[in-house]
Amino acid sequence: MKRIKVLGSGCRNCEITAKVISQAAAEAGIEIELEKVTDIAEIMGYGVMSTPGVVVDGVVVHSGGVPGPELARAWVQG
Template identity: 40%
Template structure:
């Protein structure tokens, strides 16, 4: 599973990455993380605001930090 956090590295982006890592660990999944900070790369995805979460090239959320339950649901469906 490839998980991308799209964003400049702001506090919200870092929080999204932290929560996602916690959810992956809780589910016992194997995942590779990539924090995409380059604006040209971010614009390749259909997102208007960051932070954004991309799981296996599918945008799961953009512009907000999801709840842990949302993260767990998305990751279980992708694992």
């Protein structure tokens, strides 16, 4: 099971990012564990300076904007 974290303050773009990832997983029929991380110290620990950030299985794969559906599909399927 993929473990995916959305890093951010809980802003609109962070919420949209989480929704895009959840939808991509549902469409692919893949179960994921999705966590929203709002703790600034934890976000900085990943080296993310611009949110939303996305971490897949411990690796930062995106930061600084809402990812497109194709990118989210690649994360959940990859």
